[in-house]
Amino acid sequence: MPELPEVETISRDLNSYLKNIKINSLIIFDNRNFKVKDDKIIKDAISNSIISRIYRAGKSIIWELSNSNSIIFHLRMTGKFIINQQNQDKEKHTMFVLSTEKGQIAFVDIRKFATVDIIETKKLNTNKYLQNIGIDPTTEEFSYNTFEKIISSSPKKTSKQFLLEQNKLVGIGNIYASEILFKAKISPYRLIKTLSKPETLLLYSSVKNILADAIQLRGTTFSDYRDGFNKKGEFQNKLKVYNQNNKNCSYCEGKIKKIKQNGRSTYYCQNCQK
DNA sequence: ACGTAGTCCTGACGGC
DNA sequence: TGCCGTCAGGACTACG
Numbered sequence: 179m180p181e182l183p184e185v186e187t188i189s190r191d192l193n194s195y196l197k198n199i200k201i202n203s204l205i206i207f208d209n210r211n212f213k214v215k216d217d218k219i220i221k222d223a224i225s226n227s228i229i230s231r232i233y234r235a236g237k238s239i240i241w242e243l244s245n246s247n248s249i250i251f252h253l254r255m256t257g258k259f260i261i262n263q264q265n266q267d268k269e270k271h272t273m274f275v276l277s278t279e280k281g282q283i284a285f286v287d288i289r290k291f292a293t294v295d296i297i298e299t300k301k302l303n304t305n306k307y308l309q310n311i312g313i314d315p316t317t318e319e320f321s322y323n324t325f326e327k328i329i330s331s332s333p334k335k336t337s338k339q340f341l342l343e344q345n346k347l348v349g350i351g352n353i354y355a356s357e358i359l360f361k362a363k364i365s366p367y368r369l370i371k372t373l374s375k376p377e378t379l380l381l382y383s384s385v386k387n388i389l390a391d392a393i394q395l396r397g398t399t400f401s402d403y404r405d406g407f408n409k410k411g412e413f414q415n416k417l418k419v420y421n422q423n424n425k426n427c428s429y430c431e432g433k434i435k436k437i438k439q440n441g442r443s444t445y446y447c448q449n450c451q452k
Numbered sequence: 453a454c455g456t457a458g459t460c461c462t463g464a465c466g467g468c
Numbered sequence: 469t470g471c472c473g474t475c476a477g478g479a480c481t482a483c484g
Contacts, residue, residue, distance in 0.1 A: 180477055181477055181478095184477070210460095237477095237478080252478085252479090253477090253478090254460095254477090254478050254479075255461090255462095255476070255477065255478060256461090256462080256463095256476090256477090271462080287461090288461080288462055288463070289460080289461045289462055289463085289476090290460075290461050290462080291460060291461065291478070291479085292478095306479095306480085307479090334453095334454080342478095344478090344479080351477050351478070352476090352477060352478085353477055354477090397477090398477075399477095400476090400477075401463090401464080401476075401477090402463095402476090402477080403477065420477095440455080440456080441456075441457075442476095442478095443475085443476085
């Protein structure tokens with residue numbers, strides 16, 4: 179699924195296109211992404227409301243509506259929006275279409291893992307993806323001291339596991355976890371609590387820099403991800419380790435290795451990352 | 453309180 | 469060509 183940089187890109191695109199625009203109605207083809215399975219309830223909660231703003235919270239995208247409801251999208255692996263999809267181009271796996279003053283916004287989800295929750299705005303933090311949300315590493319709240327503090331609250335995790343813990347740091351997923359550790363020259367096997375101060379500082383700046391660069395380049399596309407306007411990101415051209423199994427390390431003469439940790443792939447350079 | 457496996461799905465790819 | 473196993477930007481649940 180999209181990670182923080184992709185979700186941020188999508189949220190900005192959607193907000194710039196749809197802020198203060200009215201949703202007229204909703205056409206549902208498959209309602210399984212919705213938490214509430216009653217189509218009438220879903221339609222009543224959304225139809226004829228103005229979109230006040232669209233923003234990112236962690237890996238979720240929040241549509242705040244004028245009628246005091248909010249829609250919380252979590253795209254998981256393959257959820258995406260298509261702005262202005264024309265009927266004749268309707269993509270396979272289009273789950274529903276929002277009909278707005280500025281045309282149709284389709285929600286497409288090949289694997290159907292995405293979730294859509296409609297909830298009163300004042301009860302937003304009761305959503306399961308928002309209630310235990312960690313620090314957002316793109317905000318000022320993410321200070322070095324805070325970083326040290328959350329590291330000390332994860333004494334038994336490896337560096338890779340730690341970066342993926344959404345209740346500690348929110349937004350990093352499998353691609354950026356590998357890229358961040360490579361930039362910081364830290365092995366994915368290292369226990370996070372064993373990092374020295376210089377290593378912790380390097381990891382801290384790598385988290386910030388990798389995410390900032392990826393946002394700048396509008397995210398990473400390796401198969402399905404598209405931004406709000408159905409365009410690919412650019413960060414895939416900058417990947418140093420993710421999906422680079424057996425390729426030469428860009429820094430030393432070693433080869434990039436693919437390993438499994440907690441059931442998920444990690445890519446790293448054995449030589450550079452200690 | 454851990455780690456691990458299973459789960460929701462579709463599609464792409466490699467091996468035979 | 470096709471069939472089969474494996475894997476994929478995620479994260480919850482169940483089990484030991």
